Amino acid sequence: MRGMFVALIAMTLLTQTNAPPIAIRFGHLWDGTRLVDDAVVVLEGDRIKSVAFGSSEIPRDAAVTDLRRYTAIPGLIDLHTHMTYYWDRKAGMRPLGQRRRPAVTVFLAQDNALRTLETGVTTVRDLGASGDADFAMRDLIAMGAMKGPRMFVAGQGISAPRDAAGPDPDAMRRAAEERVKAGADWVKVYGSRGSFDSVETTQTITFDEMKAIVDAAHALGHKVAIHSYGPSGVKDAVRAGADSVEHGIDLDEETLQDMVKRGTVWVPTIDHNRYYVDAKDDYGFRPEAILPLQKYIARNLESTQRAVRAGVRIGMGSDAVFSMFGQNTRELEWFVKAGMTPARALAAATTIAADLLDQRERLGRIAPGFAADLVAIEGAPLENIGDVINGVRWVMKDGAVVVDRRAAAGK
Ligand SMILES: [Zn+2]
Numbered sequence: 001m002r003g004m005f006v007a008l009i010a011m012t013l014l015t016q017t018n019a020p021p022i023a024i025r026f027g028h029l030w031d032g033t034r035l036v037d038d039a040v041v042v043l044e045g046d047r048i049k050s051v052a053f054g055s056s057e058i059p060r061d062a063a064v065t066d067l068r069r070y071t072a073i074p075g076l077i078d079l080h081t082h083m084t085y086y087w088d089r090k091a092g093m094r095p096l097g098q099r100r101r102p103a104v105t106v107f108l109a110q111d112n113a114l115r116t117l118e119t120g121v122t123t124v125r126d127l128g129a130s131g132d133a134d135f136a137m138r139d140l141i142a143m144g145a146m147k148g149p150r151m152f153v154a155g156q157g158i159s160a161p162r163d164a165a166g167p168d169p170d171a172m173r174r175a176a177e178e179r180v181k182a183g184a185d186w187v188k189v190y191g192s193r194g195s196f197d198s199v200e201t202t203q204t205i206t207f208d209e210m211k212a213i214v215d216a217a218h219a220l221g222h223k224v225a226i227h228s229y230g231p232s233g234v235k236d237a238v239r240a241g242a243d244s245v246e247h248g249i250d251l252d253e254e255t256l257q258d259m260v261k262r263g264t265v266w267v268p269t270i271d272h273n274r275y276y277v278d279a280k281d282d283y284g285f286r287p288e289a290i291l292p293l294q295k296y297i298a299r300n301l302e303s304t305q306r307a308v309r310a311g312v313r314i315g316m317g318s319d320a321v322f323s324m325f326g327q328n329t330r331e332l333e334w335f336v337k338a339g340m341t342p343a344r345a346l347a348a349a350t351t352i353a354a355d356l357l358d359q360r361e362r363l364g365r366i367a368p369g370f371a372a373d374l375v376a377i378e379g380a381p382l383e384n385i386g387d388v389i390n391g392v393r394w395v396m397k398d399g400a401v402v403v404d405r406r407a408a409a410g411k
Pocket of ligand 1: 081
């Protein structure tokens with residue numbers, strides 16, 4: 001019995017050694033920093049072994065995948081999702097009226113994860129969930145038991161208690177420590193009101209409270225993302241040392257300069273209010289809610305334009321919930337509208353995002369030693385950002401093909 005076991009292991013090792021190397025050819029390749037032609041990416045398991053140019057670089061015994069009609073870009077990173085916000089249309093409910101057990105949500109939310117992969121997003125930072133559903137999804141995906149983008153998660157976001165007598169930095173510090181202890185990679189803070197059809201900018205967490213949270217999380221080696229719809233909350237979040245700030249309008253020049261100085265990443269999530277306008281009937285939003293959403297979009301874009309000019313590090317976050325999955329990268333179009341080149345917009349979803357996640361040696365680039373996360377785009381993504389949004393034909397994550405739509409596209 002024992003001899004058989006040893007023989008089996010030996011056979012497994014032999015098979016692995018004899019497996020031909022996998023080489024993938026692309027017509028063009030953007031590695032996260034530059035665009036090259038006639039590229040050959042050679043894999044070693046779930047990692048990239050080499051990136052070279054020209055057919056002479058293909059290992060003789062390699063299994064070759066020919067994607068020469070496409071341009072490769074690194075697997076994209078969506079810095080703001082709510083993957084466990086699943087809408088069960090069959091139940092005849094609005095997205096916000098649903099009740100179910102977290103385990104059922106985890107199973108159903110696989111659909112959100114698959115739709116996200118189809119946009120070329122292979123990594124997400126998930127900023128808020130309940131019932132530990134995000135921890136379960138993160139772990140199942142990491143185990144290979146569920147198909148989806150790798151997840152960095154925050155658990156339940158910290159918000160001011162409705163019945164609070166006044167600011168309580170010590171309670172906020174304890175809340176941050178609890179989140180980390182529970183298994184959160186990131187700490188998420190709701191620093192203001194505003195969500196769904198409400199664009200209310202009122203700040204709900206004070207500077208001292210934000211500072212207590214940031215200091216506690218940083219002491220434990222974890223980072224903090226602070227949500228603020230209004231400018232005062234953004235300003236305080238930056239001053240308190242938040243690693244990223246989510247949403248925001250009317251940012252003043254002093255705050256933008258402070259972000260540049262500190263290297264704070266701003267995730268403006270312009271597109272999520274576009275989605276709420278488009279999906280208003282699914283949610284049953286009041287007609288009066290639409291104009292404020294549109295006005296918020298305009299001011300959100302205006303601040304982004306100034307942030308681009310000031311040189312703020314901007315990250316791509318969709319704030320995808322419910323039926324927005326599959327539209328994760330539409331934010332990139334707003335970035336180009338705000339004055340970014342397509343390359344800079346792509347950096348917001350690759351190198352800058354990987355850096356924020358402390359994954360700069362593993363994600364966001366196509367280079368030796370990096371995770372084999374590749375996206376094949378039809379078109380010219382470095383000229384037309386719309387091709388990134390609509391031209392995804394094939395996606396690889398950790399060396400495994402997770403999306404292949406070449407046949408469906410008639411190619
Ligand atoms: Zn959010």
